[in-house]
Amino acid sequence: MSSEQLEKKEKDPMFSAKVVKLLKNPLNLENPITVQVLGICSALAVTVQMKPALVMALSVTVVTAFSNLIISALRNTIPSRIRIIVQLVVIAALVIIVDQLLKAYVYDVSKKLSVFVGLIITNCILMGRLEAYAMANKPWPSFVDGIGNGVGYGLILVMVAFFREFFGSGKFYGFTVIPKAFYDAGYVNNGLMILPPMALITIGIIIWIQRSKNRGLIDN
């Protein structure tokens, strides 16, 4: 077999229509937060500002992708009676590694995220994807599924964080965007936006808009 053929043979299944779908679906029709309703807890906690939301999204994506990959590679050896324990060990180990890496290389970000990185372990998306997908599929599609779900989760997180940071502190990614003249004229930041209830309401509004555009998602 020539090298060209080899490459083609490898490339073909790598980004087949099925795999692309795994990446795209979690962004909208199978979004982990708004449709599967997983990972709500951290969506409330880290969406006060854009920066922690982005780093959290990135960390979750990395951990989901690699835990999916590892569990999927091991799926035929894992005894079904202790599979949840095995999944937890893999997730916990990966989260600790991510936490240690953040502390060593991006210390200031890790200070902001300190508590939340530990919370990745309890993020329902991880266990949800492992049980629903990685345990029954091959490593590569599982890896892509993990990335897709991580990005889908991150998308909602960043959207919520945008509104909360903008209305709550008048900032965008840490930079003040609402001009001083507005404050002088009597405008005040909405303190409620900073508190968790508004995250829930913001997510609710996003779900509302999404369902009104995709009628198929509405339950009967």
Next chain:
Amino acid sequence: MHSNKYIFIYSAVMVVVVAIALTIVAVQLKPLQDINIRIEKMQNILASVNLVTTPKNAQELYTKYLKETLVVNEKGDLITGVDAFTVDLALELKKPPADRQLPIYIAILDNGEKAYIVPLRGKGLWGAIWGYISFKSDFNTVVGTMFDHKSETPGLGAEINTREFQQHFEGKKIFDDKGVFTSIGILKGGAKPDDMHGVDAISGGTITSKGVEKMIRDCLVGYENYFKNPNKL
């Protein structure tokens, strides 16, 4: 269905493999993390004398400005043989006041004046708060402060780590006209402009503000004897 033996061996192997992997990661990254913690401490100390640093230039600026460090005890006597930089305030505060080792960092500022920097540590609403406060050589007038926190409410109590809050402390005094230790109060509803011993609290962050006030008082009280008679050394 897997046998019990398989399950036991599987879990044992898994635990060992994961433990080894985590140990390697932790040991490999420890030196880098320690450097980060050290640099952060240097940045915090420099921030309390109003010097803005980045993680890159912190070490260089620290050696440039920080010329001397001291460790004293509650009576104001010098303790020798202890490196002030390595004193862990969290541990010291757990000891009875008489046994505490209290570090002082002395910086020489650009205008040639000395600034005496004292570390602080206390409790906020949700967790630990800490910081540094620096004084002019009268051991009374505040040069600057730096506060940080573990988990205060973002937008409310967490505002203590902003410049806007910290700059109110500049020029305040901790002793009154008669030389009695009064510390600095953080006042809900705002301090009067001519109040030398009070600053505005953060609206919505009352418990954190009170925590900062208590932290300053509790940590400074140990230095009172040294501050009143620094030449004894």
